[in-house]
Amino acid sequence: MQTTLAEFLRNTPEGEEAKSIVGKCVHCGFCTATCPTYQLLGDELDGPRGRIYLMKQVLEGNPVTESTRLHLDRCLTCRNCESTCPSGVTYGRLVDIGRQIVDERLEAEGIRRPLGQRVARWVLREGLTRPALFGPALKLGQVVRPMLPQALRNKVPANPTAPGTWPRTSHARKMLLLDGCVQPAMSPNINAATARVFDRLGVELIVAPEAGCCGAIRFHTGDHPGGLDNMRANIDAWWPHIEAGAEAIVMTASGCGAMVKDYGHLLRDDPRYAERAARVSALTRDLSELLPEFGDDLHKLAGAVPRDGRRVAWHPPCTLQHGQQIRGKVEALLTRLGVDVRLCADSHLCCGSAGTYSVLQPELSYKLRDDKLAKLQATSPDSIVSANIGCITHLQSGTDTPVMHWVELVDRMMTPVAVAA
Structure with missing residues (x-):
């Protein structure tokens, strides 16, 4: 599919990448068969093929409407379409770029999201990504859980599993572990259980205290600069351990793993971080890749x-x-x-x-x-x-x-x- 970039996107990394991705789409429609929102709503514009057409229009400088934003917002970014696509369209990257451009253009025209949406997105970005804030907030939520609306109650575990003992044995083999932002408070046993299993296998897991959110929450909700800052902070936190010989960076949350594996690509144009970001991505492995070994x-x-x-x-x-x-x-x-x-x-x-x-x-x-x-x-x-x-x-x-x-x-x-x- 041929795309002629609008002037404001020409020769920009995002514009050129989006153009390249759109160019791979042949509109075969295989993706619609595995798209959850298309199956629920039956609207072509709520499937990958329709959304790619919308983003092509945006890239070419055509008018952007709130309807465009709605159809992109409804996308889960589950990337099922990528597994189905015979042409190798990296739809997840395209929709991240497309959402950012749509938001910026609508904001420039004075068309803001409703107040409730803006508040919700701000709370998610600032609250979920800061363990020091999220942990106490979750504990408070557990106290008042019976009084919360059902939608919020669903997000507050009634009885999180106790973490148990974190092993203190030192081993010659060492790997890094991303603690994460919400997981330590919502389910503290996951990382502790991972450390115990690796301890029995003769591997010590190290948590770098300065490492925080992987960047996915900010990046996927349109705050690309904030997401990239999260990524840089993690690279800085991990780098001394990588130089000291850490074998891998272990991910117990697959969402974080997918994001960290993309650091090398997302920071490829950053002269200070490009090389280290690529190294971090190469070292990152999901738990399911490591334990079978x-x-x-x-x-x-x-x-x-x-x-x-x-x-x-x-x-x-x-x-x-x-x-x-x-x-x-x-x-x-x-x-x-x-x-x-x-x-x-x-x-x-x-x-x-x-x-x-x-x-x-x-x-x-x-x-x-x-x-x-x-x-x-x-x-x-x-x-x-x-x-x-x-x-x-x-x-x-x-x-x-x-x-x-x-x-x-x-x-x-x-x-x-x-x-x-």
Whole structure:
């Protein structure tokens, strides 16, 4: 598809990248078959092909309307379309650029988002990305949880799992671990369980205190400069450890992993950070990429622990299967460890969490959640496991079936069970 960039976008990195991406689209329509919002709404402009056409118009300088912004806002950025596309269209990057341009052009014309939307986006950017603010706010929310509106109550875990003991053993092999911004408060056991599993495998996980939000929340809600600042801060925090020989940067939240793996691309034009950003991205690995390398050791450790034969339903997050293109690894490892793992029908579809989407587009988000849960429950699981804090929290809000990170299950299997005398 040919695109003639408007004057204000010519010779800009964003404009040229967007033009290149649009040029790969042949409008075959394969993407519409796997787009969750197109399936729900049945509107061509709420599918990838229609949104690409809208963004092409924007790139060419045609008038931008609030309707354009609405259709782009409704996109989950699940990137299912990227897995389906035979032409290799990197739609996720295109929609990030397109949203930014649309917002800037509408703002320039004096067309602002409604006050409620502006406040919600500001709170998400400033609150979720600052653990020092988010942690106390969550504790307060748990105290007043029964009085909160249902939409907010769904975001506040009633009884977060206690983190347990963080190992203090030092090992020669060391890896970095991104603590994250909301996960330590919402589900502190995930990172602690990861550290315990690696400790048993002879690897020490290091958390750099100065590292914070991966940048995804700001970047995907249109604050590109703020997101890039988050990325630079993390690179600065990790760099001394990388120079000291850290083998990898471990991601326990697939959403963060997809973002950090993109640092090299997003900072490619930054003369101070381009080289280090590329190195960080190369070192970043999702937990599901690392633990299978220790499969033999994990099998031996799990073999010494009594198993209860539980069946689990595995929900692969979009940021894992479409963003990072990682499939089959978690199921294969858990199966090898003796777990009965089930994939539900349409496991490629989004659960509706999608970062801040469940707050900004609740109606569509909860329809997707309920559909996903119905299909997961059809496998008759004792529990549901996933790999991203957003998916875990979102799914748990709609079911009494326990939802946990898959590494918590592995950690339990590694922990000897006390036997009554």
